[in-house]
Amino acid sequence: MNINLTMIGQAIAFFIFVVFCMKYVWPPIMAALQERQKKIADGLAASDRAARDLELAQEKSAEELREAKQQAAALIEQANKRAAQIVEASKDDARKEGQKLIEQAKAEIEQERNQARDALRAEIAAIAVAGAEKILETSVDASKHNEMLEKLAAEL
């Protein structure tokens, strides 16, 4: 068991190896490890964020769906109301038109009747005069009795 130069040689080799390890081995491996750690942490954070975003988006879509439903309901209601209004209005129009037609018809009828009555009146007066002429033959003065006869005819 001789203590000799080997000890010094070993110490020198040891020193060189440690320096090499410190300069060229340790830092790249440590850097890779730390970078991976960071990547994993970032990935986890990103997935958290994505989950939160998804939740938000779901909430938002539900909200929008609800709004759309409300809007649709409102539109339908409006349309219904409008339709009812239109129906009501057209009913009204029809009723008015009908009334007008009826009134027109009535007026026409009245007019016709008056005409007929007038004609009848004139004819009856003539017939009455003719009848009275025949009955009385001479005694009747047409112009004298015409007034009376007209009064009579008006009473018809």
Added chain:
Amino acid sequence: MAGSASEYIQHHLQNLTYGKLPAGYERADGSVVEEATWTLARTGQEASDMGFWALHIDSLGWAVGLGVLFLFLFRMAAKRATSDQPGGLQNFVEVMVEFVDNSVKETFHGKNKVIAPLALTIFCWIFLMNLMDLVPVDFLPQLFHLMGLEYMKVVPTTDVNVTLGMSLSVFALIIYYSLKVKGVGGFLGELTLHPFSSDNLFLKILLVPVNFLLEGVSLIAKPISLALRLFGNLYAGELIFILIALLPLWAQWTLSVPWAIFHILVITLQAFIFMMLTIVYLSMAHEDSH
């Protein structure tokens, strides 16, 4: 298996040594070295006679080779490191890095760029060096014997020079950071004013040598215990493998398999302990308040 059992064991525990023989040294074969020469030791005696000026080529070679293997693998993973899906190698490397990083963070709370890579290097390198213990004891030495090299010890951590080289480097770091964080005064104060202190100035001065002795011993004990713990465990493990290898061939597996399985735990544990203690010592060096 040439020679007796003790020769076999000693042969296995002898490093391949390249060193300086003094002038006039008589070599094993009887020839005399004229001048001081650098040469490979042919026997254990020659190796120990080389004294301090000798290198264990096998220990250093395997240690450096395994260290380069470790850095090559990790550098390859580091170059291709992506933050996307990691491949198999990157996965493995990341597991190691995270394991070491967590160990460091649990123990050391200051800011220091050196400690974590240092701990990673210590753990992986020592683990690989210890792992050589699981290679059957005769494989590689026989292979190198065929190549003409007499001695070959393939487990660098069974060489006390290797473990001491590392633990003394750690010790140097302990001293460096102690001085850097606490300053010279703070460090000396830590060595001399604790654990016994007094409000009385005279008593305080009287206690300085006692404290210095205690703290000095505990400071020196750190690198020694660090080195000898690793060395002792692996040396003993290797020795037992060698002893098992002395058994008849048919009986070897009954012992070597359980011991190898147990040793998987030991080599990992020893690498971990060396790393952990390094972190603990360095974090102690960073603590200002005593």
